[in-house]
Amino acid sequence: MNSSFSDLHFLAANASLALIEEAFLAPKPGLVDRRSSGSHSDMDLTLMERSAQCLEPFFLEMAKVSWGREVDAVLREEIGLIGREAEAQMLSVTGGVNTHKGAIWSLGLCSSVLASHQMNTSKRRFFQDIAKLASTEDRKASSHKPTHGQTVKQLHGLTGAKEEAQGGFPHIVYASLPMLHHSRKRGCSEESARINSLLALTASLNDTCVAYRGGMEALRGLQKKSREFLQAGGFESKDGERILEELDVWSRARRVSPGGAADLLATTLFIDKFSSIRIN
Numbered sequence: 001m002n003s004s005f006s007d008l009h010f011l012a013a014n015a016s017l018a019l020i021e022e023a024f025l026a027p028k029p030g031l032v033d034r035r036s037s038g039s040h041s042d043m044d045l046t047l048m049e050r051s052a053q054c055l056e057p058f059f060l061e062m063a064k065v066s067w068g069r070e071v072d073a074v075l076r077e078e079i080g081l082i083g084r085e086a087e088a089q090m091l092s093v094t095g096g097v098n099t100h101k102g103a104i105w106s107l108g109l110c111s112s113v114l115a116s117h118q119m120n121t122s123k124r125r126f127f128q129d130i131a132k133l134a135s136t137e138d139r140k141a142s143s144h145k146p147t148h149g150q151t152v153k154q155l156h157g158l159t160g161a162k163e164e165a166q167g168g169f170p171h172i173v174y175a176s177l178p179m180l181h182h183s184r185k186r187g188c189s190e191e192s193a194r195i196n197s198l199l200a201l202t203a204s205l206n207d208t209c210v211a212y213r214g215g216m217e218a219l220r221g222l223q224k225k226s227r228e229f230l231q232a233g234g235f236e237s238k239d240g241e242r243i244l245e246e247l248d249v250w251s252r253a254r255r256v257s258p259g260g261a262a263d264l265l266a267t268t269l270f271i272d273k274f275s276s277i278r279i280n
Contacts, residue, residue: 007119008067012060015107018270019052019100022262025194027244029202029222030251031262038248039213039257042097051090051099058086062108063115071116071129073136079112080138102161102263109133109165110270119278126279127168134165152208156216160208161260169267175200176268177275179230188236195244196234197268201261202226209259218256225250 023045026033037044062079069075086104091097113129114121121129153160164171179200183193203226211219225247232239251257271279 004119008060008063008115011063011111011114011119012056014273015059015111015270016052016056018107018266018273019055019103020049021194021269022266023048023052025191025198025265027248028195028198028262029244029247030257031259039252039255043099047094047097048099051094054089054093055086055100055104058082058089058104059107059111062111066112066115068118069116071113071133071136073139075112075116076133076136076138077140079108079133080141083108084141100263102260103266105161106165106169106263106267107270110267114274114278119274121279123275123279127173131166131168134162152211156211158206158208158211160206161263164205164264169264171201171205172264172268172271175204176264177272180268180272183234188234192235194265194269196230198258198261198265199226199229199234199244201264201268202258203230205258205261205264207258207260210256214254214256218254222247222251222256222258 023032024034026035028038030039032038032040032043032045032048034045061082065078065082066075083104086108087101090100090104109130113126113133116129117125150160152158176197180193180197183196184190188196202222204223207219207222210222214221225243229235229240229243229247232243234240235244
């Protein structure tokens with residue numbers, strides 16, 4: 001493997017950092033942030049940070065095995081195995097709490113594809129290869145108890161994290177990344193831009209975490225209130241700030257938390273770190 005040691009560690013460190021940045025971002029409706037545990041009784045900021053840090057070596061290993069490699073079934077199986085090891089380590093560190101399972105999937109794919117192109121590719125090719133890798137069968141993955149997301153998909157016909165990646169992350173491409181960049185251009189603070197980016201996701205994403213806890217009524221309510229927030233001008237408007245506070249109270253009262261959107265926001269932040277220097 002003829003890879004750059006600094007590039008591999010830079011990639012893995014930024015994957016872990018994106019998770020930490022997402023966790024610290026505040027205020028977020030129903031999610032763990034630096035203010036509180038949101039709708040969660042089993043998570044706090046310290047746990048989220050510890051989880052993110054324990055995953056860095058696994059993102060590094062995914063990058064190492066992917067360096068300069070073709071995106072194919074063999075690579076899919078190799079990173080799938082590393083991803084399952086990462087999940088086991090996460091559960092060990094958190095005492096069985098699922099803090100970042102969805103993010104292991106999305107950030108693992110991004111790390112692998114970026115490394116496969118030796119850290120330099122076009123946005124179009126990057127997202128195409130994300131879709132290709134996510135759509136490739138992992139023949140070594142054993143069948144197991146259905147996840148919450150799979151249960152919700154069967155009940156309500158929703159798509160989840162798997163399908164989002166298989167589509168090349170359309171909610172990142174068309175919602176969260178454009179909102180992040182647009183908010184910055186408007187002169188928003190970085191924190192406000194990231195909050196706006198999160199709400200661009202919750203406005204349109206069929207978040208299976210929300211549907212599992214609160215059903216379709218809660219999911220549609222979250223989407224509606226998120227659209228109202230964006231229409232009011234986002235976090236740096238008085239109405240937007242008020243609506244976000246109301247949405248947080250609403251989420252906690254229903255014990256719902258948009259974990260799928262949080263995973264995609266972390267992935268958005270990771271991709272954004274490379275957009276200006278590696279993904280052209």
